Amino acid sequence: DIQMTQSPSSLSASVGDRITITCRASQNITKYLNWYQQKPGKPPKLLIYGASSLRSGVPSRFSGGGSGTDFTLTITNLQPEDFETYFCQQSYSIPLPFGGGTKVEIK
Amino acid sequence: EVRLEESGGGLEQPGRSLKLSCTASGFTFGDYAMSWVRQAPGKGPEWVGFIRSKLYGGTTEYAASVKGRFNISRDDSKSIAYLQMNSLKTEDTAVYYCARGATSWGYWGQGTLVIVSS
Numbered sequence: 001d002i003q004m005t006q007s008p009s010s011l012s013a014s015v016g017d018r019i020t021i022t023c024r025a026s027q028n029i030t031k032y033l034n035w036y037q038q039k040p041g042k043p044p045k046l047l048i049y050g051a052s053s054l055r056s057g058v059p060s061r062f063s064g065g066g067s068g069t070d071f072t073l074t075i076t077n078l079q080p081e082d083f084e085t086y087f088c089q090q091s092y093s094i095p096l097p098f099g100g101g102t103k104v105e106i107k
Numbered sequence: 108e109v110r111l112e113e114s115g116g117g118l119e120q121p122g123r124s125l126k127l128s129c130t131a132s133g134f135t136f137g138d139y140a141m142s143w144v145r146q147a148p149g150k151g152p153e154w155v156g157f158i159r160s161k162l163y164g165g166t167t168e169y170a171a172s173v174k175g176r177f178n179i180s181r182d183d184s185k186s187i188a189y190l191q192m193n194s195l196k197t198e199d200t201a202v203y204y205c206a207r208g209a210t211s212w213g214y215w216g217q218g219t220l221v222i223v224s225s
Contacts, residue, residue, distance in 0.1 A: 032210075049213075087151055095170050
């Protein structure tokens with residue numbers, strides 16, 4: 001089974017900052033990597049699919065990159081509503097694990 | 108507008124069974140695979156399983172943690188997906204979400220809480 005390792009588990013940032021979250025797969029998943037944002041008490045929200053495709057309606061300050069085993073989610077010009085938890089998830093093969101999550105907190 | 112609504116959660120004892128429903132609207136239900144994802148308190152999401160559309164055989168896939176105990180089915184005439192959970196364990200305690208799609212999920216329900224406790 002493929003394991004997903006996400007880092008950091010938490011980070012502190014300020015409004016207007018640029019942050020990058022990393023996700024590593026235990027084996028090659030080509031570009032089958034998705035990123036979600038989750039607010040407390042709500043279901044995850046799909047932001048990025050196919051490693052770098054921005055879902056319709058998601059602000060352009062969110063971007064994804066990478067392929068193979070190493071992936072990134074970058075948020076530029078961090079906004080107050082972005083201080084949430086983010087998860088990566090591989091969609092290459094079953095089972096379909098999520099990463100451990102990254103909580104983005106206000107500095 | 109795509110809408111998914113889970114129901115059927117509650118408190119159940121270990122070893123017992125529970126059946127969740129996911130009622131869909133706003134899209135042609137039969138054209139899509141449907142998934143279940145759960146999230147234990149304070150933990151990240153965990154994929155539970157999915158059922159393919161009839162076009163792809165209507166077959167199912169499950170996480171190892173639930174295989175042999177959980178069963179996903181669908182009634183396309185009613186636009187409902189089901190999650191039959193048998194031999195419940197305390198570690199099955201979670202919010203259970205249904206989501207549209209097999210391997211990535213752009214639409215989710217709000218979830219239903221399942222608590223397994225004696």
